[in-house]
Amino acid sequence: MKKPPTGSIVEMIGDESVGKKSMQVRLVQERWDPSIQFTPTTEFISWTCPISDIDTVRIQIHHASDQKNYETTMFYHWAFVIMIVFDFDNPHSLTHAEMRLNQISETRPNAFLYLIGNKCELSRKIADEDAMNLAMRYRAKYWECSAKTGYNIREMFQDIAKLRCECGVGLAWTTDEDFLDSLWESENGVIRTYPHLPSNASCRIAAPK
Numbered sequence: 001m002k003k004p005p006t007g008s009i010v011e012m013i014g015d016e017s018v019g020k021k022s023m024q025v026r027l028v029q030e031r032w033d034p035s036i037q038f039t040p041t042t043e044f045i046s047w048t049c050p051i052s053d054i055d056t057v058r059i060q061i062h063h064a065s066d067q068k069n070y071e072t073t074m075f076y077h078w079a080f081v082i083m084i085v086f087d088f089d090n091p092h093s094l095t096h097a098e099m100r101l102n103q104i105s106e107t108r109p110n111a112f113l114y115l116i117g118n119k120c121e122l123s124r125k126i127a128d129e130d131a132m133n134l135a136m137r138y139r140a141k142y143w144e145c146s147a148k149t150g151y152n153i154r155e156m157f158q159d160i161a162k163l164r165c166e167c168g169v170g171l172a173w174t175t176d177e178d179f180l181d182s183l184w185e186s187e188n189g190v191i192r193t194y195p196h197l198p199s200n201a202s203c204r205i206a207a208p209k
Contacts, residue, residue, distance in 0.1 A: 008164045009078050010157075012063035013100055014085030015093045019118040020063045022147035023085070027061075027157055032148050044075075049161035057161040076108070080167075081160050083114045084140070086131070089122045094131060101138045112163060113140035120144040120151065 012020045022036055024045050048058045062075040076082070084100050086093040097115065104113065115135040117126070128144075135142035141159070145152040 008057075008059050008080040009075055010059050010061045010081045010083060010160060011076050011079035012061060012083045012085060013076075013104075014063075014083075014116075015087070015090070015096055017090065018085045018087040018093050019147045020085055023116075023118060023145070023153060024061060024063075026147045026150055026153045030150070032150070047157060049158055051162065051165050055165065057164050059157065059161055059164060061157075079108070079111060080164060081112045081114060082108060083116050085116045085118055086126070088117050088119045088124045088126050088144075091125050094126050094134070098134055101134070101140065105138055113138055114156075114160070115140040115142050116156070117142075117144045118147055121146045121149050 012023070014020055022033070025031065025033055025036065028045055028047055044060065044062045046058055046060050048056050050056050059081075062079075082104055084097045084104070086097040101113065101115070104111065115131065115138070117131050132142055134140075143152055143156045143159075145156055147153060
């Protein structure tokens with residue numbers, strides 16, 4: 001019998017036109033929709049990734065339409081991984097990504113960071129070396145992908161799922177006691193602490209059966 005899937009929150013941050021929603025659609029529906037437009041809503045999807053014959057990992061991928069105030073969202077503060085997305089066709093998006101990396105390194109120093117270059121199928125207006133150096137500076141994993149062709153989309157999220165499995169991190173880490181209490185009541189929970197978390201933070205996760 002397979003173990004029940006457990007999950008982790010992944011927060012996607014980036015300019016409106018970098019293709020965050022298209023990346024979600026490509027991952028879950030395996031298609032490219034050129035008619036996708038910016039919508040003033042919060043996008044939140046779940047994706048289950050098989051890790052082995054008996055293990056699956058469910059990651060919950062969120063992105064907010066208001067990218068200027070992402071630090072105020074609860075998902076940002078609970079996220080296990082934060083993905084900063086830029087667009088190879090727009091040099092300004094990499095400049096904004098650098099600003100966000102700097103902010104995130106101060107407000108979420110324990111999160112795992114991914115710097116993602118989308119639209120790699122287009123003629124590049126950003127040098128690969130510039131993007132790679134930025135990722136190295138903030139110790140972020142660097143991926144190039146294309147929501148249009150599907151290149152590296154599934155592989156990138158599989159890498160995040162494997163990271164979740166290797167680290168053993170549960171739904172979120174937080175010091176919010178109301179969240180912890182509600183999770184504890186709704187799941188068959190256990191408390192685990194991890195050395196890379198703040199000393200006053202605990203993580204309660206559903207125990208596999």
